Amino acid sequence: xxxxxxxxxxxxxxxxxxxxxxxxxxxxxxxxxxxxxxxxxxxxxxxxxxxxxxxxxxxxxxxxxxxxxxxxxxxxxxxxxxxxxxxxxxxxxxxxxxxxxxxxxxxxxxxxxxxxxxxxxxxxxxxxxxxxxxxxxxxxxxxxxxxxxxxxxxxxxxxxxxxxxxxxxxxxxxxxxxxxxxxxxxxxxxxxxxxxxxxxxxxxxxxxxxxxxxxxxxxxxxxxxxxxxxxxxxxxxxxxxxxxxxxxxxxxxxxxxxxxxxxxxxxxxxxxxxxxxxxxxxxxxxxxxxxxxxxxxxxxxxxxx
Amino acid sequence: xxxxxxxxxxxxxxxxxxxxxxxxxxxxxxxxxxxxxxxxxxxxxxxxxxxxxxxxxxxxxxxxxxxxxxxxxxxxxxxxxxxxxxxxxxxxxxxxxxxxxxxxxxxxxxxxxxxxxxxxxxxxxxxxxxxxxxxxxxxxxxxxxxxxxxxxxxxxxxxxxxxxxxxxxxxxxxxxxxxxxxxxxxxxxxxxxxxxxxxxxxxxxxxxxxxxxxxxxxxxxxxxxxxxxxxxxxxxxxxxxxxxxxxxxxxxxxx
Numbered sequence: 001x002x003x004x005x006x007x008x009x010x011x012x013x014x015x016x017x018x019x020x021x022x023x024x025x026x027x028x029x030x031x032x033x034x035x036x037x038x039x040x041x042x043x044x045x046x047x048x049x050x051x052x053x054x055x056x057x058x059x060x061x062x063x064x065x066x067x068x069x070x071x072x073x074x075x076x077x078x079x080x081x082x083x084x085x086x087x088x089x090x091x092x093x094x095x096x097x098x099x100x101x102x103x104x105x106x107x108x109x110x111x112x113x114x115x116x117x118x119x120x121x122x123x124x125x126x127x128x129x130x131x132x133x134x135x136x137x138x139x140x141x142x143x144x145x146x147x148x149x150x151x152x153x154x155x156x157x158x159x160x161x162x163x164x165x166x167x168x169x170x171x172x173x174x175x176x177x178x179x180x181x182x183x184x185x186x187x188x189x190x191x192x193x194x195x196x197x198x199x200x201x202x203x204x205x206x207x208x209x210x211x212x213x214x215x216x217x218x219x220x221x222x223x224x225x226x227x228x229x230x231x232x233x234x235x236x237x238x239x240x241x242x243x244x245x246x247x248x249x250x251x252x253x254x255x256x257x258x259x260x261x262x263x264x265x266x267x268x269x270x271x272x273x274x275x276x277x278x279x280x281x282x283x284x285x286x287x288x289x290x291x292x293x294x295x296x297x298x299x300x301x302x303x304x305x
Numbered sequence: 306x307x308x309x310x311x312x313x314x315x316x317x318x319x320x321x322x323x324x325x326x327x328x329x330x331x332x333x334x335x336x337x338x339x340x341x342x343x344x345x346x347x348x349x350x351x352x353x354x355x356x357x358x359x360x361x362x363x364x365x366x367x368x369x370x371x372x373x374x375x376x377x378x379x380x381x382x383x384x385x386x387x388x389x390x391x392x393x394x395x396x397x398x399x400x401x402x403x404x405x406x407x408x409x410x411x412x413x414x415x416x417x418x419x420x421x422x423x424x425x426x427x428x429x430x431x432x433x434x435x436x437x438x439x440x441x442x443x444x445x446x447x448x449x450x451x452x453x454x455x456x457x458x459x460x461x462x463x464x465x466x467x468x469x470x471x472x473x474x475x476x477x478x479x480x481x482x483x484x485x486x487x488x489x490x491x492x493x494x495x496x497x498x499x500x501x502x503x504x505x506x507x508x509x510x511x512x513x514x515x516x517x518x519x520x521x522x523x524x525x526x527x528x529x530x531x532x533x534x535x536x537x538x539x540x541x542x543x544x545x546x547x548x549x550x551x552x553x554x555x556x557x558x559x560x
Contacts, residue, residue, distance in 0.1 A: 041380070055375035055423045063423055069373045073424060076370035081425035084373070139331045143339035153369040155342045158398060163374065167389060167399055171376055175392035176399075 023265030099213025100206035105264035117187035361431035371426035374399030405501020440499030446513025461503035
């Protein structure tokens with residue numbers, strides 16, 4: 001027990017680097033890909049998406065607008081043009097169907113920053129943490145909307161590191177990028193998953209949208225779980241795993257339905273027993289031990305429970 | 306069961322106390338966060354006089370509630386006039402602005418920046434660029450302006466897209482030479498769009514003519530004022546006929 005287990009090592013040993021990092025690589029490519037759709041114009045003169053994450057125009061036709069930013073504009077007293085309303089409705093509709101927090105893990109440019117901080121924390125063995133609940137971000141979301149209403153401004157956009165990062169890279173580097181550094185330092189030294197998991201009002205907003213998420217992770221192979229705890233170590237919202245993974249005891253289905261789950265798929269990668277997989281929210285199937293090639297020698301004992 | 310009894314007899318429930326404590330902590334935290342953000346937002350609400358908003362921009366306080374800082378107006382500006390503000394530029398971070406002395410507004414007739422705005426922070430009601438009010442040009446350097454010194458520079462007047470309407474040359478007597486005229490560049494604030502081409506082209510090291518925010522550059526007469534001659538025109542004659550009889554001082558002989 002004295003040797004600290006490094007999550008991912010066993011998965012890599014058992015299944016190889018690619019399988020043990022498949023969804024992580026896919027996610028990094030998606031994050032880079034979304035950014036390059038925006039950056040191809042200003043950097044290479046190939047205009048695919050104009051604007052930034054707050055509002056954009058794709059191929060001169062499709063308008064997209066960040067629904068939370070538009071919500072702030074609405075409570076600040078502005079009556080937006082139809083373009084912005086339509087753009088926000090499209091974004092909101094897509095995330096309601098697929099899952100709001102997909103934005104957090106597959107699109108948001110801050111995700112690689114906080115993932116890097118979380119990785120560094122694990123490697124450097126930094127244990128500091130603050131006693132604050134994940135629900136605190138809902139209060140931050142309320143505070144942002146209250147501030148917008150009180151001042152008649154889109155208040156969070158003054159400090160939002162997400163849009164600041166995109167804007168800095170697309171429209172020229174900005175001192176505002178300091179907010180990105182602050183997020184990194186917060187996650188590294190002050191709190192585990194401090195920004196994305198406790199503070200960010202954008203994540204809180206998409207967490208609410210995430211209640212109808214169609215795309216979900218299922219612990220369909222939970223019978224094989226040998227409690228190595230690797231998934232908890234890498235999960236940015238670790239409280240979402242247990243209800244589904246340990247659902248045998250409570251009669252809960254294997255699908256992770258907790259709205260905080262960002263559907264990042266890191267648990268799928270990291271699990272040496274291949275317990276998790278992507279599916280839709282209504283898929284309550286459990287793996288049959290025989291049909292599973294990656295099954296460990298003694299899963300039957302657990303299956304009986 | 307025992308817990309239940311305890312609650313009933315003393316009214317004390319440790320779980321409720323804990324929950325209320327948690328609640329209070331979050332409410333306090335959220336209030337502090339809201340106050341901090343709100344204070345910051347208010348401070349960022351002031352627009353420096355040297356920075357101008359794009360054509361059609363709502364009044365600054367409304368603009369702050371409408372602009373999502375997407376930069377689509379910047380992208381569609383063919384002359385690279387518009388920029389998104391960074392920290393320290395003055396305007397609220399991420400919002401579009403321009404500095405007339407650097408690159409003025411070229412007053413495109415199709416106003417692409419306004420069309421690009423998804424939220425209406427640049428009001429879509431602006432369809433004629435001549436109706437834009439980005440600011441008002443003001444001859445602030447009256448002692449350095451070459452025309453005011455009696456020379457014939459005229460550059461601001463010549464470059465004005467609304468020449469002879471927004472800027473006219475008003476002649477007065479040149480008291481220094483006693484025999485020439487001074488051609489004063491005179492800005493008509495009700496016509497000037499604030500495009501800044503005059504400020505950009507002013508030949509002085511520091512422009513003598515500058516585009517200022519409308520409120521800074523123009524006075525506003527009190528709503529209770531009535532200008533007698535205008536009232537008279539409107540009424541089609543004297544308001545109170547024969548009210549004032551002034552003594553006639555013309556010498557008797559010349560009446």
